[in-house]
Amino acid sequence: MKSETGNIGIVRPQFYTFGEPPHELQLESGQKLGPITLAYETYGELNSQKNNAILILHAFSGDAHAAGYHEGESKPGWWDNMIGPGKAFDTNQYFIICSNIIGGCKGSTGPSSENPKTGRPYALDFPMITVGDIIQTQRYLIDHLGIERLLCVVGGSMGGMQALQWVASYPERVKCCIPIACTLKHSPQQIAFDEVGRQAVMADPDWQEGRYYGTGRQPERGLAVARMIGHITYMSDQSMEAKFSRRLKEKNYSFNFQTDFEVEGYLRYRGDNFVKRFDANSYLYVTKAMDYFDLSDGKLFPHGKTVPTRFLVISFASDWLYPSYQSTDIVKQLRVRHVDVTYCEIKSTYGHDAFLLEVEEETQLIKHFLKVTSKRP
Amino acid sequence: MKSETGNIGIVRPQFYTFGEPPHELQLESGQKLGPITLAYETYGELNSQKNNAILILHAFSGDAHAAGYHEGESKPGWWDNMIGPGKAFDTNQYFIICSNIIGGCKGSTGPSSENPKTGRPYALDFPMITVGDIIQTQRYLIDHLGIERLLCVVGGSMGGMQALQWVASYPERVKCCIPIACTLKHSPQQIAFDEVGRQAVMADPDWQEGRYYGTGRQPERGLAVARMIGHITYMSDQSMEAKFSRRLKEKNYSFNFQTDFEVEGYLRYRGDNFVKRFDANSYLYVTKAMDYFDLSDGKLFPHGKTVPTRFLVISFASDWLYPSYQSTDIVKQLRVRHVDVTYCEIKSTYGHDAFLLEVEEETQLIKHFLKVTSKRP
Numbered sequence: 001m002k003s004e005t006g007n008i009g010i011v012r013p014q015f016y017t018f019g020e021p022p023h024e025l026q027l028e029s030g031q032k033l034g035p036i037t038l039a040y041e042t043y044g045e046l047n048s049q050k051n052n053a054i055l056i057l058h059a060f061s062g063d064a065h066a067a068g069y070h071e072g073e074s075k076p077g078w079w080d081n082m083i084g085p086g087k088a089f090d091t092n093q094y095f096i097i098c099s100n101i102i103g104g105c106k107g108s109t110g111p112s113s114e115n116p117k118t119g120r121p122y123a124l125d126f127p128m129i130t131v132g133d134i135i136q137t138q139r140y141l142i143d144h145l146g147i148e149r150l151l152c153v154v155g156g157s158m159g160g161m162q163a164l165q166w167v168a169s170y171p172e173r174v175k176c177c178i179p180i181a182c183t184l185k186h187s188p189q190q191i192a193f194d195e196v197g198r199q200a201v202m203a204d205p206d207w208q209e210g211r212y213y214g215t216g217r218q219p220e221r222g223l224a225v226a227r228m229i230g231h232i233t234y235m236s237d238q239s240m241e242a243k244f245s246r247r248l249k250e251k252n253y254s255f256n257f258q259t260d261f262e263v264e265g266y267l268r269y270r271g272d273n274f275v276k277r278f279d280a281n282s283y284l285y286v287t288k289a290m291d292y293f294d295l296s297d298g299k300l301f302p303h304g305k306t307v308p309t310r311f312l313v314i315s316f317a318s319d320w321l322y323p324s325y326q327s328t329d330i331v332k333q334l335r336v337r338h339v340d341v342t343y344c345e346i347k348s349t350y351g352h353d354a355f356l357l358e359v360e361e362e363t364q365l366i367k368h369f370l371k372v373t374s375k376r377p
Numbered sequence: 378m379k380s381e382t383g384n385i386g387i388v389r390p391q392f393y394t395f396g397e398p399p400h401e402l403q404l405e406s407g408q409k410l411g412p413i414t415l416a417y418e419t420y421g422e423l424n425s426q427k428n429n430a431i432l433i434l435h436a437f438s439g440d441a442h443a444a445g446y447h448e449g450e451s452k453p454g455w456w457d458n459m460i461g462p463g464k465a466f467d468t469n470q471y472f473i474i475c476s477n478i479i480g481g482c483k484g485s486t487g488p489s490s491e492n493p494k495t496g497r498p499y500a501l502d503f504p505m506i507t508v509g510d511i512i513q514t515q516r517y518l519i520d521h522l523g524i525e526r527l528l529c530v531v532g533g534s535m536g537g538m539q540a541l542q543w544v545a546s547y548p549e550r551v552k553c554c555i556p557i558a559c560t561l562k563h564s565p566q567q568i569a570f571d572e573v574g575r576q577a578v579m580a581d582p583d584w585q586e587g588r589y590y591g592t593g594r595q596p597e598r599g600l601a602v603a604r605m606i607g608h609i610t611y612m613s614d615q616s617m618e619a620k621f622s623r624r625l626k627e628k629n630y631s632f633n634f635q636t637d638f639e640v641e642g643y644l645r646y647r648g649d650n651f652v653k654r655f656d657a658n659s660y661l662y663v664t665k666a667m668d669y670f671d672l673s674d675g676k677l678f679p680h681g682k683t684v685p686t687r688f689l690v691i692s693f694a695s696d697w698l699y700p701s702y703q704s705t706d707i708v709k710q711l712r713v714r715h716v717d718v719t720y721c722e723i724k725s726t727y728g729h730d731a732f733l734l735e736v737e738e739e740t741q742l743i744k745h746f747l748k749v750t751s752k753r754p
Contacts, residue, residue, distance in 0.1 A: 029632040128632040188617040188640040189609065195641045196605045198634065199648070203598035205582060221580035228573045229606060232566065237700070240565040246671065253669055255406040255505040257575065257661060261668070263565040264572045271576070284634060291638070292630055294623065320697070323614070 005086035007076070008068035013107060014040050018140050021116070025136060031127035035116070038141050039064045039100040039107030043083055044091035046147070051175075052374070053147045054089055055138070056098040057155030057162035059355075060230075060286060061278055063106035066098035067091075081359045088363040089154075094370070097145065099138045101162075103129045103286050105279035112213060112279045124210035129285060131158075131293045135165045142173070152370060154178035156355030157322065158286075161293050164330070168300050171307035176373040178366060180314045181355040183326035184333065185294040190321065193233055194287040197226035201280050210281050223280045224271030231270050236318035236351030300333055310376075311341040312369045314362065316354035342369065382463035384453070385445035390484060391417050395517050398493070402513060408504035412493070415518050416441045416477040416484030420460055421468035423524070428552075429751070430524045431466055432515070433475040434532030434539035436732075437607075437663060438655055440483035443475035444468075458736045465740040466531075471747070474522065476515045478539075480506045480663050482656035489590060489656045501587035506662060508535075508670045512542045519550070529747060531555035533732030534699065535663075538670050541707070545677050548684035553750040555743060557691045558732040560703035561710065562671040567698065570610055571664040574603035578657050587658050600657045601648030608647050613695035613728030677710055687753075688718040689746040691739065693731035719746065 017037045019025045024034030041064045046053060056066050056079065067083035069076050077098075083089045089096050100108040103126070111126035118125075142150065153163040153174050160182025167177050186194070201207055204222030212218045235243075244263040259265045301307065311334055315327035324345050334341040346361045348354035355362070394414045396402045401411030418441045423430060433443050433456065444460035446453050454475075460466040466473050477485040480503070488503035495502075519527065530540040530551050537559025544554050563571070578584055581599030589595045612620075621640040636642045678684065688711055692704035701722050711718040723738045725731035732739070 029630075031632075124634075128630075185623065187614060188621040188623065188638065189612075189614045191623070191638050192605075192609045192617065192640050192644055195638075195644060196602060196609065199598075199605060199645070200577060200580075200602045202634070203577075203602055204580065221576075225573060225577045225580055225602065228569075228576060232569045232573065235566075237564060237566045237697075240569065244565040246562065246565065246568070253406075253505075255408075257501075257579070257665070261565065261568050261572075263569050267569055267572060268576070288634070320614075 006084055007080070008043050008084050008091060010071055011041055011043065011065075011068035011077070013064065013070070014042065015107065016040065016141050016144050018144070025133070027127050027133045028130045029128045033102070033109070033127050036102060036109045036137055037107070037113075038102070038137055040141060041065055041067075041077070041098050043067050043096040044094055046095040046145070050147055051149065051151060052093060053095045053097060053145070053150050054152040054154065054370075055142065055150050055166070056083070056089070056096060057153065057159035058098065058100070059155070059157035059159050060290070061274070062159070063104070064098045064100040067096070078356070082363065088359075088366040090367070094151065097142075099141055101134045101286070102137050103134070103282060103289060105282040110279065111210070111281035111285055121213040123213060123281060126281070126285065129289050131161055131165045131289055132169060134289065135162060135169045138166075139170060139173070149173050149175060151374065152176045152178060154180070154366070156180035157182055157352065158290055161290065164295055164300060165293070167307060167309050168295050168302055171303070171309060174309045176310040176312070176369070178312045178314065178369070179327075179330060180362070181316055181319055181322045181327070181352060183322050184296045184300065184330055186291050187326070191291045193229060193321075194291050197229055198284050198287060200225040200229070201283055207280060212280070219280045220275045223275050223278065223283060224268075226283060227274040228267040228271040231267055233321040234352045236320065236349060238318055238349045239351050239353070242349070296329070296333075298333075301337060306337040306339060309339070310373055311339060312365060313341060313343045314355075314365065315345050316348040316350065316352070316358065317345055318349050319352045319354060321352040383461055384457070385420050385461045385468060387448055388418055388420065388442075388445035388454070390441065390447070391419065392484065393417065393518050393521050395521070402510070404504050404510045405507045406505045410479070410486070410504050413479060413486045413514055414484070414490075415479070415514055417518060418442055418444075418454070418475050420444050420473040421471055423472040423522070427524055428526065428528060429470060430472045430474060430522070430527050431529040431531065431747075432519065432527050432543070433460070433466070433473060434530065434536035435475065435477070436532070436534035436536050437667070438651070439536070440481070441475050441477040444473070455733070459739065465736075465743040467744070471528065474519075476518055478511045478663070479514050480511070480659060480666060482659040487656065488587070488658035488662055498590040500590060500658060503658070503662065506666050508538055508542045508666055509546060511666065512539060512546050515543075516547060516550070526550050526552055528751065529553045529555060531557070531743070533557035534559055534729065535667055538667065541672055541677060542670070544684060544686050545672050545679055548680070548686060551686045553687040553689070553746070555689045555691065555746070556704075556707060557739070558693055558696050558699045558704070558729055560699055561673045561677065561707055563668050564703070568668045570606060570698075571668050574606055575661050575664060577602040577606070578660055584657060589657070596657045597652045600652050600655065600660060601645075603660060604651040605644040605648040608644055610698040611729045613697065613726060615695055615726045616728050616730070619726070673706070673710075675710075678714060683714045683716060686716065687750055688716060689742060690718060690720045691732075691742060692722050693725040693727065693729070693735065694722055695726050696729045696731060698729040
């Protein structure tokens with residue numbers, strides 16, 4: 001086993017399709033969905049006992065490309081600094097799976113996918129989905145990969161909510177769970193930010209009640225505004241001060257409505273960029289799934305009995321979108337049920353983005369936790 | 378003097394017009410503006426020494442109607458619980474003036490006013506304004522009212538920024554200053570929230586590059602989105618939890634994009650309501666004036682010498698839009714210059730809205746401070 005860390009190299013996108021009619025999946029809303037394609041990637045090798053599989057779950061706008069490089073691309077996956085030989089999720093030891101989500105727009109079935117009944121994109125005919133539905137589809141993928149019990153489910157932000165849902169839905173199939181910078185339920189403030197983003201999208205006349213596919217127009221301006229709001233909530237007051245302060249783009253105030261401050265330019269850039277890589281209807285569906293998410297009041301243990309899953313709960317001091325008290329609420333709920341849980345608040349100034357940036361601290365915590373968990377029966 | 382508090386009764390809007398060409402006002406941008414009308418109201422009587430005048434300055438979306446009732450209306454002014462006989466700003470003792478601002482849309486000259494050069498509304502031909510320009514126009518009003526030195530300038534949020542600017546611009550004309558829940562300068566996070574609001578307005582095709590007056594269309598959806606963002610920042614995580622928690626409008630999730638949660642309904646209502654009473658271009662001009670505002674690094678004392686003005690600085694513990702550290706920054710700057718300053722952080726859970734809600738605490742602090750200040754030479 002190498003001690004230094006390395007890169008994975010070239011990886012390829014994979015897809016699994018299931019739920020062909022008449023075997024559609026029953027969703028929580030009562031509606032059915034099928035066929036369903038899930039995009040995913042894997043890194044490392046599944047061992048013969050099939051007990052070294054780790055499922056990584058991504059945040060709101062993430063995708064299955066967590067590590068390594070796609071052929072011809074120079075930018076690695078979104079958590080590449082955490083996944084690879086010798087890294088936190090060590091591909092010399094573990095078989096890493098990163099699964100995308102339904103409702104999204106990154107290769108899995110979502111509102112921009114073709115509706116088999118009409119031959120056109122679903123748009124708003126796509127059924128509403130929940131985090132429970134997302135995890136149900138991922139279970140099909142894990143079945144397909146021949147894995148009975150995952151060593152670990154882990155993710156930050158919405159990825160952490162998915163990790164918690166895995167335990168709620170299939171406790172016997174998860175040996176340990178690492179929810180990072182997340183919550184048992186969206187607070188009214190989190191719902192409010194999501195709702196404003198949705199209203200920004202739906203207020204854009206180019207949204208066309210969701211039927212913008214193929215019209216040559218899509219709600220670019222509304223989606224960009226929604227993303228700008230998001231980016232403010234991902235950073236902290238401190239990290240914005242450190243990154244931008246009141247620095248101007250030009251020497252003096254413009255005295256017009258162009259970009260005066262660097263922070264304005266950054267937000268506009270991020271908003272415009274997002275539009276190129278994200279589907280506006282997916283924005284609506286996935287934020288709604290997050291708002292519906294609620295595992296509070298014992299719903300993390302819907303079957304009544306305490307689960308054998310071990311937990312490592314991580315939060316960040318300056319994260320005001322998913323504040324630390326939401327992570328300690330998770331811890332409290334676990335302790336009441338005598339679940340084995342370790343909690344760490346990392347003293348970061350990066351705000352919610354910290355789960356992608358505090359690599360050293362996270363690596364130390366996660367590496368040790370996985371090592372100990374692997375040795376347990 | 379009565380000891381119990383009472384109401385003012387009927388009040389009437391007043392207007393003062395000045396700066397008729399060729400005597401237009403020179404603005405900080407280098408442009409000129411005139412004629413200028415300022416809307417204002419007064420309560421109580423100016424005494425013969427003319428030393429009992431208090432100038433109240435309003436927040437971003439406020440107006441000159443701070444107290445009492447307009448003829449035929451059942452809703453009092455926005456700070457009625459603070460202004461009146463026996464109240465914090467006791468009309469039995471003080472002559473209270475509340476002045477509106479240029480750039481706004483509440484009776485003072487702004488982008489929706491008629492441009493005398495064209496006979497049509499200014500729209501984006503209205504010059505950019507600063508908080509310094511706003512205070513310059515208010516000084517004309519105070520001159521007109523025959524007041525040499527104000528007993529007090531006071532305001533919350535943008536009103537507090539105006540109060541600070543009064544001291545920076547005309548220190549010898551202000552005996553005491555009460556900046557509440559405000560800052561010496563907008564942080565990048567505050568600029569970012571303002572910028573997203575502006576982008577939401579300008580992304581609305583009905584904005585029409587600002588020339589929507591008389592077209593029968595105005596950027597209602599964009600302005601509503603901007604206001605929804607604002608309302609999230611005015612409340613605290615705690616106060617939203619207390620007011621809405623995750624309560625649903627109906628019994629179950631709708632599984633569509635209608636209103637599920639009460640907090641969503643509240644924000645939509647507030648957004649829609651705002652559109653009826655606020656001009657979208659004023660939204661752009663006034664937020665920009667706030668973002669330009671910067672009295673840090675000694676700019677509160679541009680003339681070098683320390684001012685004789687006394688200060689009472691108030692902030693609120695749960696205010697994350699204008700956090701307490703911004704108020705302690707004001708206090709630090711004053712202490713370095715040996716200015717007489719009292720600081721109080723009120724332990725409120727209401728967030729930024731607290732300056733309108735924590736009436737009892739504010740009354741106690743302000744009443745005492747004004748009494749002591751009045752007795753000083």
